[in-house]
Amino acid sequence: MxxxxxxxxxxxxxxxxxxxxPRPRFSRGTYAPPPSKDEHRINERIRVPQVRLIDEKxxxxxxxATAEALRMARERGLDLMExxxxxxxxxxxxxxYGKFKxxxxxxxxxxxxxxxxxxxxxxxxxxxxxxxxxxxxxKNIRGFLEDGDKAKITIMFRGREITYVxxxxxxxxxxAEMVQDVAVVESPAKLEGKKLIMVLAPGTAxxxxxxxxxxxxxxxxxxxxxxxxxxxxxxxxxxxxxxxxEKAE
Numbered sequence: 001m002x003x004x005x006x007x008x009x010x011x012x013x014x015x016x017x018x019x020x021x022p023r024p025r026f027s028r029g030t031y032a033p034p035p036s037k038d039e040h041r042i043n044e045r046i047r048v049p050q051v052r053l054i055d056e057k058x059x060x061x062x063x064x065a066t067a068e069a070l071r072m073a074r075e076r077g078l079d080l081m082e083x084x085x086x087x088x089x090x091x092x093x094x095x096x097y098g099k100f101k102x103x104x105x106x107x108x109x110x111x112x113x114x115x116x117x118x119x120x121x122x123x124x125x126x127x128x129x130x131x132x133x134x135x136x137x138x139k140n141i142r143g144f145l146e147d148g149d150k151a152k153i154t155i156m157f158r159g160r161e162i163t164y165v166x167x168x169x170x171x172x173x174x175x176a177e178m179v180q181d182v183a184v185v186e187s188p189a190k191l192e193g194k195k196l197i198m199v200l201a202p203g204t205a206x207x208x209x210x211x212x213x214x215x216x217x218x219x220x221x222x223x224x225x226x227x228x229x230x231x232x233x234x235x236x237x238x239x240x241x242x243x244x245x246e247k248a249e
């Protein structure tokens with residue numbers, strides 16, 4: 001029986017490189033540039049026949065062919081940037097795109113620096129917390145409020161401690177009176193299950209933002225405070241991000 005040696009061309013199944021497959025063929029003129037991460041389409045990425053052109057001085061040139069607008073931008077050593085893609089025809093501007101991106105990034109950075117961020121500091125207490133520890137935590141809460149952060153005070157009741165709910169409301173009233181010069185009650189003391197929760201917002205003496213109005217705020221001593229308590233008005237004038245709750249000892 002004759003043994004057939006593998007093909008030297010490497011196209012047969014017995015070749016070292018395995019079977020070969022035909023290479024894909026591409027027709028000319030079908031190349032598409034890779035997707036860009038730029039916010040605006042510029043130069044050759046603008047693929048409409050006509051655009052409404054604005055020159056580098058901000059003056060209206062009118063509707064011109066895209067190729068002509070691109071030629072004008074290149075003659076001036078600048079870029080053609082699409083600023084309003086949904087218009088008919090799209091609006092494009094001649095500009096230095098690198099400089100445009102730099103200035104935009106700088107403006108965004110300045111706006112972020114001016115943004116006021118208010119965090120929520122959480123402090124937990126017990127109805128039987130001794131006076132020394134209570135005063136220490138009250139002092140910390142006052143510091144949070146003076147720094148412009150909110151404070152969420154939670155009194156935990158375990159087992160038979162639920163019978164000391166009135167003691168918890170008393171602690172909340174004492175705290176509200178102690179910090180009334182730097183804070184307002186944003187959410188009055190409310191019993192949720194076995195937790196008594198109150199939220200304080202920074203007032204006029206805080207370092208961040210503007211305070212909420214303290215009008216109509218009362219802290220009741222009964223177990224159902226929501227029937228007699230008017231909620232605080234929403235804070236106005238501060239650009240506040242989503243609150244971040246942090247637990248404090």
